Amino acid sequence: xxxxxxxxxxxxxxxxxxxxxxxxxxxxxxxxxxxxxxxxxxxxxxxxxxxxxxxxxxxxxxxxxxxxxxxxxxxxxxxxxxxxxxxxxxxxxxxxxxxxxxxxxxxxxxxxxxxxxxxxxxxxxxxxxxxxxxxxxxxxxxxxxxxxxxxxxxxxxxxxxxxxxxxxxxxxxxxxxxxxxxxxxxxxxxxxxxxxxxxxxxxxxxxxxxxxxxxxxxxxxxxxxxxxxxxxxxxxxxxxxxxxxxxxxxxxxxxxxxxxxxxxxxxxxxxxx
Numbered sequence: 001x002x003x004x005x006x007x008x009x010x011x012x013x014x015x016x017x018x019x020x021x022x023x024x025x026x027x028x029x030x031x032x033x034x035x036x037x038x039x040x041x042x043x044x045x046x047x048x049x050x051x052x053x054x055x056x057x058x059x060x061x062x063x064x065x066x067x068x069x070x071x072x073x074x075x076x077x078x079x080x081x082x083x084x085x086x087x088x089x090x091x092x093x094x095x096x097x098x099x100x101x102x103x104x105x106x107x108x109x110x111x112x113x114x115x116x117x118x119x120x121x122x123x124x125x126x127x128x129x130x131x132x133x134x135x136x137x138x139x140x141x142x143x144x145x146x147x148x149x150x151x152x153x154x155x156x157x158x159x160x161x162x163x164x165x166x167x168x169x170x171x172x173x174x175x176x177x178x179x180x181x182x183x184x185x186x187x188x189x190x191x192x193x194x195x196x197x198x199x200x201x202x203x204x205x206x207x208x209x210x211x212x213x214x215x216x217x218x219x220x221x222x223x224x225x226x227x228x229x230x231x232x233x234x235x236x237x238x239x240x241x242x243x244x245x246x247x248x249x250x251x252x253x254x255x256x257x258x259x260x261x262x263x264x265x266x267x268x269x270x271x272x273x
Contacts (some may be wrong), residue, residue, distance in 0.1 A: 033131045045138070087100040172196070
């Protein structure tokens, strides 16, 4: 994706693969993660999360919003500092990541993925898909007793570090609302940012109706990222991105925002998965 790499912002997944058995990696090294400027903030969240989950289980379940069937996540969080790790691209699972299919990318596309994809996280702030992390449970919507709401906690920190990650390239923002709240590109960078909404088109009684459908949304976002990586597309901005997606067979609608300093909003129209 060239010198000015497209920075692709992804949400994490609720479900995460654990590092167990022969595939388990070494224990977590927070200082070895990408975006080292976030290390101090990550340590603060990690410390409070581990202490919370090592203490009152009922309080931890309430803070994390866990149902009785997910109580096992508390013990997992309590052991985060010694748990085995795997690349983040293997830890995150679910519809988007299944469609993205990182493991089956060719070497060149995989290198582009490791350079351009950034997965947002309530615990880590954001990580690259090659970063070694353990399985955990801590969404961006969590409000920790000591640090407060994680979306607000990360917002100012991200403002200090993420613009330099984007450089002069564009940002493709595929995050869900909770994770988008943790950082919003501003100024000239916002104008080089595109958000994508996936709409399903159905014809009912001769009339086209469009709706947002979660499964279509996640699967299509994963597939379009994979297609961009595989094609080696290097869009310099949202208009070029829309053109590149059109060349890859996607039906894309959208235009420049009416006011400066705002991101483009692109709609990808699908009829079937």
